[in-house]
Amino acid sequence: MDFQPSDDHQAIRLAVRDVCARFPGQYWRELEADGEYPAEFVRVMTELGWLATLIPEEYGGGGRGVTEAGIILEEIHQSGGHAGACHAQMYTMGTLLRHGTEEQKKRYLPEIAAGRLRLQAFGVTEPDAGSDTTKIMTKAVRNGDHYVINGQKVFTSRIAYSDLMLLLARTSPATEAARKTDGLSVFLVDLREAGPSVAWRRIPVMSAHHTYQVFIDNLRVPAENLIGGEGRGFSCILDGMNAERVLVASEALGDGRFLVERAVAYASNREVFGSPIGANQGVQFPLAQAHAQLEAASLMRFHAADLFDRGLPCGAEANTAKLLASQASWAAANAAMTAFGGNGFAVEFDVERKFREAKLLEIVPVSNNLVLSYLGHRVLGLPRSY
Numbered sequence: 001m002d003f004q005p006s007d008d009h010q011a012i013r014l015a016v017r018d019v020c021a022r023f024p025g026q027y028w029r030e031l032e033a034d035g036e037y038p039a040e041f042v043r044v045m046t047e048l049g050w051l052a053t054l055i056p057e058e059y060g061g062g063g064r065g066v067t068e069a070g071i072i073l074e075e076i077h078q079s080g081g082h083a084g085a086c087h088a089q090m091y092t093m094g095t096l097l098r099h100g101t102e103e104q105k106k107r108y109l110p111e112i113a114a115g116r117l118r119l120q121a122f123g124v125t126e127p128d129a130g131s132d133t134t135k136i137m138t139k140a141v142r143n144g145d146h147y148v149i150n151g152q153k154v155f156t157s158r159i160a161y162s163d164l165m166l167l168l169a170r171t172s173p174a175t176e177a178a179r180k181t182d183g184l185s186v187f188l189v190d191l192r193e194a195g196p197s198v199a200w201r202r203i204p205v206m207s208a209h210h211t212y213q214v215f216i217d218n219l220r221v222p223a224e225n226l227i228g229g230e231g232r233g234f235s236c237i238l239d240g241m242n243a244e245r246v247l248v249a250s251e252a253l254g255d256g257r258f259l260v261e262r263a264v265a266y267a268s269n270r271e272v273f274g275s276p277i278g279a280n281q282g283v284q285f286p287l288a289q290a291h292a293q294l295e296a297a298s299l300m301r302f303h304a305a306d307l308f309d310r311g312l313p314c315g316a317e318a319n320t321a322k323l324l325a326s327q328a329s330w331a332a333a334n335a336a337m338t339a340f341g342g343n344g345f346a347v348e349f350d351v352e353r354k355f356r357e358a359k360l361l362e363i364v365p366v367s368n369n370l371v372l373s374y375l376g377h378r379v380l381g382l383p384r385s386y
């Protein structure tokens with residue numbers, strides 16, 4: 001068991017840190033104020049190949065694992081940036097890599113790796129089916145060599161900035177399924193060919209996230225774009241979801257570290273009653289507590305990532321990492337707000353921005369209540385609430 005970061009991991013950190021230094025707080029603040037997408041940041045990250053990290057080398061990608069992808073996302077967030085504009089290419093990659101056919105991989109992966117195609121949208125959540133994915137109503141009906149899809153999605157992030165969307169739909173009614181997770185299928189939708197069949201409307205949210213309500217009306221998708229076989233969609237996305245939980249944990253760790261670093265610097269310099277506020281236990285201890293939580297969550301994240309990268313079961317570890325990292329980040333956010341006092345509310349310090357962003361990761365892509373339910377019934381064997 002070696003807890004030391006490898007030279008390779010350290011090199012990734014330094015390289016990503018270097019890129020992110022070109023996108024300081026002011027860049028993110030201005031974009032958020034204008035409601036704009038960080039196009040330049042995404043362009044640079046794509047050109048340097050960081051967003052293709054998980055794509056195998058034979059398809060032109062970086063050929064690395066979730067461990068390294070997590071380090072990249074953590075660094076983006078630790079620098080004060082936000083990977084929300086482009087992380088889906090990593091979040092969703094597990095589904096395509098593990099369940100896509102060789103033909104699908106050959107067709108799409110080299111184009112994605114080269115930055116000519118963007119796979120940044122993932123449509124699962126619906127207005128009447130949030131945490132209970134099995135209740136989705138979007139329906140795909142086979143018609144010759146196509147499927148015809150109708151339905152509605154909500155909170156489909158980045159669809160306006162993506163060429164492809166992974167879409168979950170029902171191919172047989174829940175009433176006919178042996179298990180409620182049966183009968184769902186995943187499609188790789190080429191949005192460039194969808195025309196008016198796919199329309200979207202932006203949902204204004206409290207952090208810099210480009211997320212949309214999506215309306216799907218008689219969308220024709222070639223049958224060859226079905227991933228993992230009809231009716232097997234739930235298990236295909238589940239595989240990817242463990243990777244997603246590890247990656248979200250990494251982003252939360254980055255946010256938490258950013259907040260602690262900023263607060264420590266501020267609390268060391270700001271003098272009230274003749275001494276630095278950081279000397280007071282009311283300011284110092286919450287920061288020390290958050291630091292300890294971040295360190296522990298980071299170890300859990302690396303453990304889960306290592307299991308995932310070795311192809312071993314990691315549901316319990318990935319969920320635990322997501323829970324602990326998002327809680328640690330939220331603890332850091334509160335500790336930082338306390339340390340900054342009134343200045344915590346001033347936009348120019350970036351603390352209130354990260355405070356809002358840190359809260360999101362307790363809720364998405366799966367709320368911590370549902371993570372606790374998973375641990376309660378799947379790991380501890382307690383009775384299920386649903």
Ligand SMILES: Cc1cc2nc3c(=O)[nH]c(=O)nc-3n(C[C@H](O)[C@H](O)[C@H](O)COP(=O)(O)OP(=O)(O)OC[C@H]3O[C@@H](n4cnc5c(N)ncnc54)[C@H](O)[C@@H]3O)c2cc1C
Nearest residue numbers: 122123124125130131155156157209211364365366367369
């Ligand atoms: C900014 C943003 C971006 C998003 N991007 C995407 C995206 O790209 N693609 C996508 O598909 N989705 C996306 N989502 C949706 C996100 O994944 C869901 O919001 C999340 O999974 C929670 O579902 P819900 O909002 O429907 O909450 P609900 O399922 O309605 O739950 C509401 C609350 O009740 C609690 N709850 C529900 N059931 C239980 C239970 N059995 N036990 C205990 N507590 C329970 C939950 O924990 C939650 O706190 C995004 C959301 C946001 C806010």
